[in-house]
Amino acid sequence: MNSTPVALPDLTGTTAVVTGANSGLGLETARALARIGARVVLAVRDEDRGRAAAADIPGETEVRRLDLADLSSVRAFAGGWSGDIHLLINNAGIMAVPRSRTADGFELQFGTNHLGHFALTNLLLEHVTGRVVTLSSGLHASVRGIRFDDVDLERGYTPYRAYGQSKLANLLFTLELQRRLTEVGSPVLSVAAHPGYAATNLQSHGASAVFRTLLTGIGNRLFAQSAAAGALPTIYAATQDMPPAGFAGPRGAGGMRGAPGLSWRSSAAEDEDAARRLWELSEERTGVSFPLKG
Numbered sequence: 001m002n003s004t005p006v007a008l009p010d011l012t013g014t015t016a017v018v019t020g021a022n023s024g025l026g027l028e029t030a031r032a033l034a035r036i037g038a039r040v041v042l043a044v045r046d047e048d049r050g051r052a053a054a055a056d057i058p059g060e061t062e063v064r065r066l067d068l069a070d071l072s073s074v075r076a077f078a079g080g081w082s083g084d085i086h087l088l089i090n091n092a093g094i095m096a097v098p099r100s101r102t103a104d105g106f107e108l109q110f111g112t113n114h115l116g117h118f119a120l121t122n123l124l125l126e127h128v129t130g131r132v133v134t135l136s137s138g139l140h141a142s143v144r145g146i147r148f149d150d151v152d153l154e155r156g157y158t159p160y161r162a163y164g165q166s167k168l169a170n171l172l173f174t175l176e177l178q179r180r181l182t183e184v185g186s187p188v189l190s191v192a193a194h195p196g197y198a199a200t201n202l203q204s205h206g207a208s209a210v211f212r213t214l215l216t217g218i219g220n221r222l223f224a225q226s227a228a229a230g231a232l233p234t235i236y237a238a239t240q241d242m243p244p245a246g247f248a249g250p251r252g253a254g255g256m257r258g259a260p261g262l263s264w265r266s267s268a269a270e271d272e273d274a275a276r277r278l279w280e281l282s283e284e285r286t287g288v289s290f291p292l293k294g
């Protein structure tokens, strides 16, 4: 966080897991955490791309395969884990892709961005000693709530509606995870972050050619901040003083860019009943439950 005055801790001797660490914000997050001493595990769906990214990160790294759109892969990743995780960074994501499904039949954006991370977090939680940081987006506020009666959007899929719902789910997950951690007396913190608008590969997979062209061709060049700047809220959420279930984001340009701090969230993202309901739905869908006891 070179451009901001906050002090970063020395993470030597700790391990961080970063999902989607081969590109964009995940790569910059991995780089920043390795720079301050963490051993960083790049959890990626393509190990070759992961190794190429790791080669560009000075510090201790390891590449492991994780496909969040396939629960068997999530289970294999978690099942192969041993040792403490100081930081679990739920970063990977897809945005506004054409209608599709995960290997387990879930709507692809909800399945990847939310359900995959839900399962991963709960399966790894007994190893986590520090924080779980989950990436959301300002676009969480583009939807008014989770469509509990049609979470796969069978009756009206639009790519941005699905993205907004998945990013709202990321914040509700953060809230309910924190509530459960507090209830059992766990010292682990559940927090969230968003990057504002950062130029990454995210905008290049969208369903609409018009949006793709506008975002990658014009928006990314003129308005977006760099991926390294976009990763600062994640690093902030991972290392700075954060309230339980706090949400970090850029403080400038209406939350689109600039130095990180605490961010605004919609009232739908503070709905504790929706957070519990989403948790129950996610348990049913994934077959994974909160593992800690008081």
Ligand SMILES: NC(=O)c1ccc[n+]([C@@H]2O[C@H](COP(=O)([O-])OP(=O)(O)OC[C@H]3O[C@@H](n4cnc5c(N)ncnc54)[C@H](OP(=O)(O)O)[C@@H]3O)[C@@H](O)[C@H]2O)c1
Pocket: 019, 020, 021, 022, 023, 024, 025, 026, 043, 044, 045, 046, 049, 066, 067, 068, 069, 070, 091, 092, 093, 094, 095, 112, 113, 135, 136, 137, 138, 194, 195, 196, 197, 198, 199, 200, 201, 202, 203, 230
């Ligand atoms: N960039 C922005 O302006 C912005 C704004 C708000 C929120 N965000 C959030 O920031 C996070 C990171 O996105 P980014 O901007 O860095 O985009 P990105 O450059 O496209 O990176 C996304 C990462 O997620 C990985 N991924 C996608 N599907 C996966 C799966 N099924 N299993 C495992 N990994 C998977 C990608 O792997 P591959 O390389 O194999 O595809 C890639 O490493 C996302 O959660 C996104 O919603 C970004």
